[in-house]
Amino acid sequence: MTSLSQLAPGVHLWAPEGHRTWGLANCGLISSGGDALLVDTPYSLDLTDEFLSAARSAAGSGARIRTVVSTHGNGDHTWGNQRVVGAEFIATRRTLEHQCFEPTPEQLRALIENTDPDHPLGWYFRQHFGRFDFSGITVQAPTRTFDGRLDLRVGDTPVELHEVGPAHTVGDLVVHLPQQRVVFAGDVVFAGDHPCHWAGPLENTAAACRRILDLKPEWIVPGHGPVLNPGGLIAYIEYLEDLAGQALLMHGQGRTPVEAAEILIDEDRYPGLGLAERMAITLAGEWRHLNGDTSDPDLVGLVGSAARIAWSRSGTAPTTAEATAATAP
Numbered sequence: 661m662t663s664l665s666q667l668a669p670g671v672h673l674w675a676p677e678g679h680r681t682w683g684l685a686n687c688g689l690i691s692s693g694g695d696a697l698l699v700d701t702p703y704s705l706d707l708t709d710e711f712l713s714a715a716r717s718a719a720g721s722g723a724r725i726r727t728v729v730s731t732h733g734n735g736d737h738t739w740g741n742q743r744v745v746g747a748e749f750i751a752t753r754r755t756l757e758h759q760c761f762e763p764t765p766e767q768l769r770a771l772i773e774n775t776d777p778d779h780p781l782g783w784y785f786r787q788h789f790g791r792f793d794f795s796g797i798t799v800q801a802p803t804r805t806f807d808g809r810l811d812l813r814v815g816d817t818p819v820e821l822h823e824v825g826p827a828h829t830v831g832d833l834v835v836h837l838p839q840q841r842v843v844f845a846g847d848v849v850f851a852g853d854h855p856c857h858w859a860g861p862l863e864n865t866a867a868a869c870r871r872i873l874d875l876k877p878e879w880i881v882p883g884h885g886p887v888l889n890p891g892g893l894i895a896y897i898e899y900l901e902d903l904a905g906q907a908l909l910m911h912g913q914g915r916t917p918v919e920a921a922e923i924l925i926d927e928d929r930y931p932g933l934g935l936a937e938r939m940a941i942t943l944a945g946e947w948r949h950l951n952g953d954t955s956d957p958d959l960v961g962l963v964g965s966a967a968r969i970a971w972s973r974s975g976t977a978p979t980t981a982e983a984t985a986a987t988a989p
């Protein structure tokens with residue numbers, strides 16, 4: 661059971677422990693004068709019920725959750741929205757583009773239940789998504805969209821929404837609370853684990869992070885992982901820039917994104933960050949950009965490439981000799 665913690669007056673954080681795994685995203689509550697706004701909702705309805713009961717008690721009796729802001733269109737930030745009945749759901753207009761190629765809850769269930777657990781994709785999906793109950797979810801479209809910037813008020817609290825994508829996805833936004841000096845960055849920022857950026861290029865993601873720094877926040881809430889101070893965000897920008905440099909170099913050498921990820925893992929270039937296999941996903945976006953390929957990313961195919969790297973390094977995968985023996989007549 662995850663409880664809410666107070667980050668600043670009227671600003672609470674719901675931060676499930678999600679280190680070295682997928683899908684357990686941070687959510688926020690902003691409340692003032694009986695009015696309340698949520699930043700993102702959890703991946704499944706049971707987790708959303710947990711978050712909402714904690715949020716309602718933190719907001720105080722009589723407070724009404726009038727608004728849900730979605731930082732981007734991934735399911736782990738939006739699939740609980742249906743539980744906040746009667747609220748206005750705000751996202752950028754371009755989030756609608758991302759929702760067209762996000763796997764549905766039914767597809768995700770099939771990837772967990774109908775895949776072979778003895779093969780990389782089935783093994784990886786069970787390991788990282790098997791804890792979630794995806795039943796009963798109806799994916800909702802936002803009820804209000806915007807381009808650029810949108811200013812709101814929650815009671816006496818000004819809330820600024822800034823579109824910063826394409827970065828993690830095509831439609832990313834960040835939530836800036838100028839009075840409390842807090843930014844909810846969504847998945848533009850990851851802490852503790854390697855990010856997986858679907859859109860990019862990394863240059864845009866780094867630029868989005870610099871825009872966050874320009875807002876002069878004291879605290880930056882990443883989409884996943886512990887809250888950062890500006891120094892932590894600067895270190896993350898340096899990681900993004902280094903990875904972009906490595907991508908340019910290895911793309912020029914004719915390597916694939918998976919080969920490049922494996923080289924960087926072997927070098928232990930980014931020690932301490934979990935889920936290193938996700939570099940294959942972020943690098944694939946960089947390759948698409950460098951190749952001038954404007955097609956939509958194949959999200960499940962990309963997770964499959966990360967799964968094969970994790971599988972081959974887990975000790976779970978059969979050695980070549982065992983695999984040959986298993987297939988011998």
Ligand SMILES: [Zn+2]
Binds near residue numbers: 737847884
């Ligand atoms: Zn996420």
